Amino acid sequence: WRRMKKLVDRFFKTLEFGVVACLVAMVVMVFGNVVMRYVFSSGIIVSDEMSRYCFIWLTYLGAMVAMHEKGHLGVDTLVKNLPLGGKKFCVFASECLMLFCNGLFLLGTWKMHELQVTNVSPVVGISMIWIYGMGYIVGAVMGAINVHVLYRLLTGQMREDEMVMVVEAEGLKEAEQNIKQAEMAPAGIGGKA
Numbered sequence: 270w271r272r273m274k275k276l277v278d279r280f281f282k283t284l285e286f287g288v289v290a291c292l293v294a295m296v297v298m299v300f301g302n303v304v305m306r307y308v309f310s311s312g313i314i315v316s317d318e319m320s321r322y323c324f325i326w327l328t329y330l331g332a333m334v335a336m337h338e339k340g341h342l343g344v345d346t347l348v349k350n351l352p353l354g355g356k357k358f359c360v361f362a363s364e365c366l367m368l369f370c371n372g373l374f375l376l377g378t379w380k381m382h383e384l385q386v387t388n389v390s391p392v393v394g395i396s397m398i399w400i401y402g403m404g405y406i407v408g409a410v411m412g413a414i415n416v417h418v419l420y421r422l423l424t425g426q427m428r429e430d431e432m433v434m435v436v437e438a439e440g441l442k443e444a445e446q447n448i449k450q451a452e453m454a455p456a457g458i459g460g461k462a
Contacts, residue, residue: 281337284330291327295320318392322400329403333410339434349433356432360422363434364415371412378404 298316306312335341348359378401385398421427 281334284334287330288327288334291323291330295323295327298323315393318390322390322393325400326403329407333407336411336414343434345433353429353432356429357422360427360432360434361419364419364422368412368415368419371408371415374404375408375412378402378408 298313298320302313302316332341348356351359381401382398385401386396388397389395390397390400418427422432
């Protein structure tokens with residue numbers, strides 16, 4: 270189990286690196302193009318198109334990282350005041366809806382696959398599946414996160430404080446510490462490892 274967790278953590282660290290790489294590439298291409306236009310009266314032909322593609326990839330990668338870290342925006346006013354059963358229902362409904370949306374995302378990417386393969390970008394000349402095919406990865410990864418949360422909920426492995434999915438900025442460090450403590454603690458009486 271720990272090996273799997275290390276692989277997952279490494280995967281999401283790679284995604285974080287991808288977000289940074291896309292952001293750096295966008296800054297270099299756009300800023301470099303501006304400098305070249307004003308100083309040398311020329312430009313980097315592919316910079317506009319590639320910076321747009323980097324922005325698309327950055328958005329996809331960032332969405333996966335944010336979901337893994339529970340960093341998406343949300344309102345917890347109702348959920349945190351519900352009894353345990355209400356919290357469980359809200360988590361279940363929320364994860365099912367997100368799983369459905371991720372399924373639609375995968376299906377939409379699949380239905381547009383043939384069109385995107387044959388559609389070539391005008392300047393760079395690459396197949397657009399390299400840009401929008403990222404929907405396969407995003408839908409699968411975020412769907413897997415939904416399935417994992419549902420599994421933990423339905424098997425009773427999710428603590429009540431985890432059922433409030435919104436983490437406030439002030440409570441982020443405390444939440445991370447609680448999660449680390451829970452992972453390090455041995456299984457309690459009647460608990461699951």
